[in-house]
Amino acid sequence: MNILISTSNWPRALSAMRHRNFRLFFVGQLVSVIGTWMQSTAQQWLVYRITGSQTSLGMVTFISFLPVLLLSLFMGVAVDRAPRRWLLVFTQSWFMVLAVALAILTATGVVQYWHILALAALLGIGNALDMPARQAFVVEMVDQDKGDMMNAIGLNSSLFNLARIVGPAIGGSIVAMVGEAPAFAINAITFLAVIAALLLMHLPPVMTKSKQHRPMQNLVDGFRYLKGARLVLGLVGMVAAFSMVGFGALTLLPVFAKDILKIGAQGFGQLLSAQGIGALIGALLLVVAGDRFHKGRTLFFSRLLIGLAIAGLAISRLPWVSMIFLAVAGYAFITQLILTNTLIQTIVPDELRGRVLSTFTWALGGFYPLGSLLMGFLGDQIGAPNAALISAAGCLALVVINLVVFPALPDLRVQT
Numbered sequence: 496m497n498i499l500i501s502t503s504n505w506p507r508a509l510s511a512m513r514h515r516n517f518r519l520f521f522v523g524q525l526v527s528v529i530g531t532w533m534q535s536t537a538q539q540w541l542v543y544r545i546t547g548s549q550t551s552l553g554m555v556t557f558i559s560f561l562p563v564l565l566l567s568l569f570m571g572v573a574v575d576r577a578p579r580r581w582l583l584v585f586t587q588s589w590f591m592v593l594a595v596a597l598a599i600l601t602a603t604g605v606v607q608y609w610h611i612l613a614l615a616a617l618l619g620i621g622n623a624l625d626m627p628a629r630q631a632f633v634v635e636m637v638d639q640d641k642g643d644m645m646n647a648i649g650l651n652s653s654l655f656n657l658a659r660i661v662g663p664a665i666g667g668s669i670v671a672m673v674g675e676a677p678a679f680a681i682n683a684i685t686f687l688a689v690i691a692a693l694l695l696m697h698l699p700p701v702m703t704k705s706k707q708h709r710p711m712q713n714l715v716d717g718f719r720y721l722k723g724a725r726l727v728l729g730l731v732g733m734v735a736a737f738s739m740v741g742f743g744a745l746t747l748l749p750v751f752a753k754d755i756l757k758i759g760a761q762g763f764g765q766l767l768s769a770q771g772i773g774a775l776i777g778a779l780l781l782v783v784a785g786d787r788f789h790k791g792r793t794l795f796f797s798r799l800l801i802g803l804a805i806a807g808l809a810i811s812r813l814p815w816v817s818m819i820f821l822a823v824a825g826y827a828f829i830t831q832l833i834l835t836n837t838l839i840q841t842i843v844p845d846e847l848r849g850r851v852l853s854t855f856t857w858a859l860g861g862f863y864p865l866g867s868l869l870m871g872f873l874g875d876q877i878g879a880p881n882a883a884l885i886s887a888a889g890c891l892a893l894v895v896i897n898l899v900v901f902p903a904l905p906d907l908r909v910q911t
Contacts, residue, residue, distance in 0.1 A: 509782075511647035516696040517636040523692025525654045527587070530685030532662025534594060536767060537670050537678035538611065540760050541601065543749045546608055549879065553746050553871020557864035558612050562619035563626065564861030570624045571853025579632040584693050586625035591686035593618055598679035626860055627853040630836065635698060644840055649782035652774070652833050659771030659825075667764020720843075720851065727842055727851065729901040730835050733798070735858035736893050737831065741801045743866020744808075744886035745770075750879040756814045769818035773825030781833050794834045798897065800827035802890030809883035832859070 511517050542555050574582065593614050600606040633651065637643040669678045752763035777797075800823055807820035836855065843851045866886075873882035 509646070509650070511637055511643045511650050514637045514643070514647075516698065517647055517650075519692040519695055520632075520636055520689070521650065521654055523689035524651070525658060526688035527685045528655055528658035529662040529665070530594075530682035531590075532659050532767070532771075533666035533669065533678045534597075534682040536663040536666035536764050537675040538597070539749050540667075540670050540763060541606070541675045542608070542611060543753065545606075548871075549747065549750050549874035550868075550871040551608065552749060553743075553868040553874075555611060555615050556743075556746050556867035556871075559615035559619045560622070560860050560864035560867075562616065562623045563856060564864065566620065566623040567627060567853045567857040567861060569853075571627050571851070571856075573624065574627045574631050574853065579628050579635060580693050580696060580698060582624060582628045583632065584690055586621045586628065587686050587690050587693070589621040590618065590625075591683050591690075593621075594679050594683035594686070598676050598683060601674070601679060602676035622860060623856075626856040630840075630856065634840065636696075644837065646782060648836050648840070649778050649833055652778040652829055653782060655774075655778075657771070657775050660768045660775060661771075663764040663767035663771070665764075667761045667767075670760045670764075727839055730838055731854050731858045733893070733897055733901070734832070734835055734855060735862045736896075737798065737801060737890065738859050739862035739866035739869075740889035740893060741805060741866070741886060742828070742863045743868075743870040744805050744883045746867040746870050747874050747879040747883060750874060751808070751817065755812065755879065756817060758814050762814060765814075766818060766821055770821040770825035770828075773822030773827075774829035775825075776822075777826035777828075777830040778833060781830065790834055790838070794831060795894070795898075797827040797830035797834075798894050799891070800824075801831070802887045802894065805883055805890060806887035809880045809887060 512521070538555070539552065542552055543549075546552075597606070597611070597614050600610050633647050634644060637647050666678045669675075669681075748766055749763055752758050752760075752766055756762065756766075758765070804820045804824035804827060808817055808824070811817040811820060839851060839855055870882050870886060873885060
């Protein structure tokens with residue numbers, strides 16, 4: 496059956512696919528995100544190839560996510576005031592132009608480190624708007640049906656991680672055979688798929704209550720709500736902490752591939768794919784059997800696994816063992832994010848969704864660059880394995896701190 500044909504007979508595990516708009520977005524995103532992971536893999540390899548510096552790797556990540564840290568809270572106001580579909584059409588077009596520019600610079604042999612930094616900053620500006628817009632757009636694609644929201648978030652994460660399996664493997668192979676530029680060019684083309692999907696959607700007019708006030712008042716209202724909602728504040732705070740302390744360690748993967756495991760660009764793609772496999776398993780488990788899991792205990796367990804997996808990566812010197820630990824890390828990362836996102840989406844009122852989800856974006860994407868820069872610096876000073884061990888110890892400490900500051904964590908449940 497054509498997945499774009501409307502049907503109400505989807506199994507419960509795919510309930511969000513009943514919605515035509517979500518099916519369109521799913522297909523378009525799958526194509527586009529594969530291209531994005533191809534570019535990410537090629538770009539990391541390019542940076543380390545031309546600089547040989549772990550700090551430079553961290554700096555690119557830092558620059559690409561710094562606008563998320565600085566702008567995403569303000570972008571949340573725009574998400575609540577403007578049609579989200581057209582915001583996403585704009586951001587996807589923006590990303591396509593940047594990919595074309597990077598492909599041309601690399602293909603002509605004139606690319607320099609500062610070019611990559613400049614394009615990374617422009618990419619980050621687009622992400623500061625795109626990330627909260629995409630998160631808030633989910634509820635529109637499932638026709639305001641909160642019963643399908645966790646399924647939609649899980650399926651969206653599944654396609655993201657399926658792309659993370661396929662994209663790096665393809666990207667690493669392309670880099671090994673013909674260089675980085677073709678990977679960037681292919682990524683530019685894939686953005687057409689998601690743009691077409693957005694344009695083909697049938698969406699009802701969306702009422703945005705926040706237009707009744709000035710933008711700054713909208714922002715203040717969002718902060719006021721977050722301050723009073725201790726549960727949401729705790730969830731956002733822990734995402735920020737783990738993004739900085741744990742996720743930043745992933746910046747060191749090109750170093751592990753090239754200098755420690757000695758498996759080259761293709762092996763680097765395989766490491767990223769292993770992480771994607773674990774994340775895909777985690778997302779699919781929540782899609783298929785999420786209703787059977789105790790949400791608070793699953794969230795706690797996934798956070799515990801993050802530190803243990805990073806520690807395993809730090810001490811491993813065998814590629815297949817490193818891939819296993821990365822798969823565990825991928826499972827833990829995505830499980831935490833899906834459950835946190837779902838809890839926030841089901842708690843927050845519709846008129847505040849964009850602003851509150853912008854704080855989730857700010858926590859996830861804004862603190863990740865700080866951790867990446869720190870890990871890159873530590874990697875140059877004490878070596879990538881030791882830097883990763885520090886990251887692992889920090890993650891395990893966060894689990895303890897979370898239980899002390901937010902003892903209700905194991906009892907959390909998704910509200911429907």
